[in-house]
Amino acid sequence: xxxxxxxxxxxxxxxxxxxxxxxxxxxxxxxxxxxxxxxxxxxxxxxxxxxxxxxxxxxxxxxxxxxxxxxxxxxxxxxxxxxxxxxxxxxxxxxxxxxxxxxxxxxxxxxxxxxxxxxxxxxxxxxxxxxxxxxxxxxxxxxxxxxxxxxxxxxxxxxxxxxxxxxxxxxxxxxxxxxxxxxxxxxxxxxxxxxxxxxxxxxxxxxxxxxxxxxxxxxxx
Numbered sequence: 001x002x003x004x005x006x007x008x009x010x011x012x013x014x015x016x017x018x019x020x021x022x023x024x025x026x027x028x029x030x031x032x033x034x035x036x037x038x039x040x041x042x043x044x045x046x047x048x049x050x051x052x053x054x055x056x057x058x059x060x061x062x063x064x065x066x067x068x069x070x071x072x073x074x075x076x077x078x079x080x081x082x083x084x085x086x087x088x089x090x091x092x093x094x095x096x097x098x099x100x101x102x103x104x105x106x107x108x109x110x111x112x113x114x115x116x117x118x119x120x121x122x123x124x125x126x127x128x129x130x131x132x133x134x135x136x137x138x139x140x141x142x143x144x145x146x147x148x149x150x151x152x153x154x155x156x157x158x159x160x161x162x163x164x165x166x167x168x169x170x171x172x173x174x175x176x177x178x179x180x181x182x183x184x185x186x187x188x189x190x191x192x193x194x195x196x197x198x199x200x201x202x203x204x205x206x207x208x209x210x211x212x213x214x215x216x217x218x219x220x221x
Contacts, residue, residue, distance in 0.1 A: 076190045077183055078115040081145060081168065084181065085124045087210035090144055091203050094164035101130035103142055108134075108149030111170075140165060154179065164203050175217045180204065182217075193217045 081104065102124040110116070110133060122129050124144075132143065140146050140160060148154055148169035154177060160167060167179045175182035175193040180202060182193045194214040199206050 073185065073190060074112045075115040077170065078112055078119060080183070080190065080192065081116070081147065082119045082122060082129070084145070084166065084168070084210070085129075087207040088166055089205040089207070090164050090166075094144060094203075095127075096142060098126075100127065100142070102127040102144050103132050104129050104145045104147070105132040105134050105140055105143035106147050106149065107137060107140065108152040111149060148174070148179065161201050162203075166202065166204055167198070176219055178219055181214075184215075191215065195219060 085102070104116075104119065106112070106116070116131060119129055120131050134140055134143075134146070137146075137160060141163065143165055145166045145168060146160065148167060148171065150169065150171040152169075152171070154169065154171060154174065161178075166181065168174075168181045168183070169179055170183040170185075171179075173182070175195040175198070178195070178198055180195055180198045182195075184191050184193060192214055193216070194206065194211060195217050196206070196211075197219055
């Protein structure tokens with residue numbers, strides 16, 4: 001088996017060059033949330049979520065160490081956003097027409113910089129990703145993914161409930177407060193939580209491969 005074939009499917013389908021995928025064990029003490037799936041999930045999470053992506057793949061110039069670390073974190077998150085499109089299914093009603101692009105929207109201040117530009121134009125089925133920047137949640141009606149900036153107020157925003165929108169954020173406790181996917185950083189590695197109830201409200205189907213690699217949270221926890 002080749003090196004590429006040994007990676008989890010999520011990594012093999014990534015459009016980004018992955019330079020390193022390091023295993024990391026989940027901390028069990030004090031973690032009341034449960035991972036979905038079988039006994040091998042901790043290792044799978046560690047392999048997937050310890051992604052290190054080369055700056056050259058995203059196009060960052062040389063910067064001070066702190067700035068590079070921030071850029072690296074958001075490069076990884078941008079890669080995850082694109083990969084989520086491969087493991088989430090949207091209903092046909094989520095699109096105005098067959099010609100509509102796949103809208104990936106940022107609500108609030110954009111923390112990605114050039115990293116997210118790398119996914120613009122990439123395919124999602126027969127559609128191409130188009131980036132949009134929103135000033136208010138009311139503008140999100142035609143979006144398929146909305147990344148909610150950490151500075152935005154969020155308490156299970158009912159403006160988006162019932163709409164087929166994958167809401168994602170790195171704001172603390174985002175998934176437990178009604179978002180679908182929340183990024184967390186654990187020991188320097190980007191990981192993610194999924195709120196299945198929020199996904200169901202949005203009429204989204206999240207494939208089992210992605211569910212097994214997430215920490216499953218319930219609202220209010």
